Amino acid sequence: MRALVVDDSRAIRAMIARMLRELGYAVTQAGDGREALDVLAGSDAPELALLDWNMPVMDGYALLRELRADPRFRATRIMMVTTETEIENMQSALAAGADEYLMKPFTWDALREKLALLGLADAA
Amino acid sequence: MSPSLDPQDFSWLCSFLHDESALVIDEHKEYLVNTRLAPVLKELGIPTLTELVARLKRRPLSNVHQRVIEAMTTNETSFFRDIHPFDTLRNDILPEIIKRRGGAPLNIWCAAASTGQEPYTIAMILREAFPDVAARTKILCTDINNPVLERTKQGMYTQLEVNRGLPAALLVKYFERRGSDWQVKEELRRMIEIRAMNLAIPWAGVPPMDIVFIRNVLIYFDVETKKTIVGRIRRNMAMDGFLFMGGAETLLNIDNDFARTTAGKSTLYRRAA
Numbered sequence: 345m346r347a348l349v350v351d352d353s354r355a356i357r358a359m360i361a362r363m364l365r366e367l368g369y370a371v372t373q374a375g376d377g378r379e380a381l382d383v384l385a386g387s388d389a390p391e392l393a394l395l396d397w398n399m400p401v402m403d404g405y406a407l408l409r410e411l412r413a414d415p416r417f418r419a420t421r422i423m424m425v426t427t428e429t430e431i432e433n434m435q436s437a438l439a440a441g442a443d444e445y446l447m448k449p450f451t452w453d454a455l456r457e458k459l460a461l462l463g464l465a466d467a468a
Numbered sequence: 469m470s471p472s473l474d475p476q477d478f479s480w481l482c483s484f485l486h487d488e489s490a491l492v493i494d495e496h497k498e499y500l501v502n503t504r505l506a507p508v509l510k511e512l513g514i515p516t517l518t519e520l521v522a523r524l525k526r527r528p529l530s531n532v533h534q535r536v537i538e539a540m541t542t543n544e545t546s547f548f549r550d551i552h553p554f555d556t557l558r559n560d561i562l563p564e565i566i567k568r569r570g571g572a573p574l575n576i577w578c579a580a581a582s583t584g585q586e587p588y589t590i591a592m593i594l595r596e597a598f599p600d601v602a603a604r605t606k607i608l609c610t611d612i613n614n615p616v617l618e619r620t621k622q623g624m625y626t627q628l629e630v631n632r633g634l635p636a637a638l639l640v641k642y643f644e645r646r647g648s649d650w651q652v653k654e655e656l657r658r659m660i661e662i663r664a665m666n667l668a669i670p671w672a673g674v675p676p677m678d679i680v681f682i683r684n685v686l687i688y689f690d691v692e693t694k695k696t697i698v699g700r701i702r703r704n705m706a707m708d709g710f711l712f713m714g715g716a717e718t719l720l721n722i723d724n725d726f727a728r729t730t731a732g733k734s735t736l737y738r739r740a741a
Contacts, residue, residue, distance in 0.1 A: 429627060434640045445636035447627055453546070457633040460551055 345464070346388070349373045350380045350407065351396035351425070356448075360394060360425065363455055367465050377402025381410060389417050392464055395442075397426035397433070405437065412441035421462045425450070472498060477521045484524060488537055499615045504539045511535070546632030547585045553683070553712050556734035558593050561710050565678050566601050568708060574605040577677045579667060579701070580685040581609045584620030584660070585629070590681070591656045592638050602659065608674065610665035621662045623652030667697045676706045684714035691722070698723040702739060711737040 347369040351357045354375070361371040369392065374380035376399040384390075393411065395404035402410075404424060411417040423444040424437045434445050444458050459465035473481065481501065482493045493500065505517060512532060514520045523532055548554050565574065578587040587609040594602035611617050630639055630650045643650040665671055668689070680701055686694045702725055705711065711726065712734070713719070719726050719737055726737040 431640050431645060434636050438637055438640070442636075445639075447631050449628075450631050451628065454628070454631040454633075457546055457548075458631075461548070461633070461635055 345392065346370050346372070346390040347392040347394065348380060348383065348390045349394050350375075350377065350399070350404065351394075352376055352399040353396075356396070360455070363452055364392075364394075367456070367459065376400050377404060377407030377410070380407055384411075384417075389420050391420065392459070392462075393417075393420050393422045394425045394446075395422060397424060397428045397437075405440065408437060408440050408442055421464060423458060423462070472502060473517050473521060477518060480525065481521055484533075485537065485540055488529075488533065493540075499619075501540070503615070505536065508535050508539045545582055545585050547589050547630070547634035547638075549585065549589075549633060549683075550715055551633075552715075552733040553681075553736075554589060554593060556732035556736070557590065557679070557712070558597050560731040561679060561736075562594070562598060562601070565708075565710070566598060569678070571604070574601060574679075575608065575675050575677050575706075576605060576679045577608045577610070577674070577681070579610055579665075579680060579682040581611055581620065581681075582613075583616050583625075583629075584609060584623065585625075585633075586681055586683070587620070587660050588623065588642075588652055588656055591659045592642055594659070595642070595656065596638075605659060606661055606675075607659055608661050608663060608677075610663045610667075612664065612666045614664055617662050617664055620660065621657070623657045625650050625652075667700075668693055670700065674704050676709075677701075677704055678706050678709050679712070680705060680709065681712045683712060684717070686713070686717060686722075694722050698726070702726060705739060707739055709739065713737070 345368065347364045349357050349360045349364070349371060351360070352375050357373045361373060364371050372383055372387070374383050378401045395407055397404040404426065408422060408424070411420065411422060421443045422441065423446055424442050425446045425448065427448045429447045437445055443462055446454060446458050456465050478498060478501070485493060502517070505520065509517065509520060512535065514523065524536065576590060578590070581587050587607045590607055594605055609620055624646065626649055630643065642653050642656055644653060682701065686697065689697065698719060701711070702723060719728070725740050727740040729736060729738055
């Protein structure tokens with residue numbers, strides 16, 4: 345399975361990518377929303393996209409809306425992974441088509457459990 | 469349990485955890501520190517929390533610091549833990565029990581429910597899938613540990629805890645922000661009845677249960693105690709009730725009056741005919 349990790353922190357991208365590879369994902373990375381769209385333009389839609397919210401150039405919420413407006417990514421499961429922890433942010437993201445929402449900081453178990461909710465990892 | 473920390477040491481520990489793991493601990497969370505760090509003290513042979521903090525202060529980052537961070541940030545339980553038992557509950561067991569009971573009240577028991585994620589998960593399932601039945605269901609939540617029961621009663625969880633296994637759509641629907649924490653809304657809290665109970669001692673006043681969850685609990689008891697507890701639970705269940713245990717647990721050679729059955733991706737038990 346393929347996953348796209350979009351986060352402006354190189355360290356966090358690398359950490360999430362490592363976790364996903366352990367779960368068997370082939371991972372591509374991007375540092376902001378615009379770069380993510382460029383990466384996606386030349387490849388098949390990933391099964392999973394993890395989006396940070398606050399990023400330069402194009403933030404994760406704008407990227408989420410772009411992806412949900414494009415039929416190519418209809419089947420891509422999208423999870424926001426962010427320090428934005430207000431209920432209003434979560435409601436906005438869910439209303440815009442995010443499938444899940446993970447608050448930073450998070451543990452390895454928390455990421456795996458969220459993916460299990462989406463049917464994208466084993467439950468235990 | 470070792471004596472509590474003095475306020476200065478507690479404050480220092482909170483700052484340390486925040487700096488190293490972004491964990492935010494409020495001043496009224498001392499019980500959390502005590503509960504989580506007691507096993508670390510035992511493991512490292514350190515007599516008191518005060519001595520542990522002194523060691524953390526004295527040395528540069530070490531495996532002691534790492535163990536403390538792990539102990540504070542790792543939770544043994546999560547909402548929708550293992551997922552499959554709750555899928556089975558929603559898709560197979562509740563529809564069957566509800567049909568058989570007609571409009572009668574349902575009784576569900578989470579035995580040794582620790583910090584309450586399991587009963588609140590069940591309450592959310594009922595609200596979402598069977599809203600009419602939720603109003604006439606009582607979820608009994610028992611544990612031996614009074615501080616965790618009090619926490620369950622309050623329904624207060626840290627951000628790290630609500631990150632664990634809880635679908636975001638249910639978080640925004642059934643929880644409210646309380647500073648850096650999250651509190652279960654009153655509509656779910658009133659479905660839960662909290663009671664202190666030592667399973668190893670005979671109990672009274674528990675109504676016949678339709679569904680019992682006792683997951684990953686019996687592993688802490690010897691075989692004879694397991695037999696005693698399971699026998700008492702069985703006699704406290706409706707004849708057609710269901711018992712959920714942990715995925716790696718079995719009643720083989722523990723209680724032959726329970727019959728193993730499967731539903732969905734779960735193995736569970738019902739009273740033998």
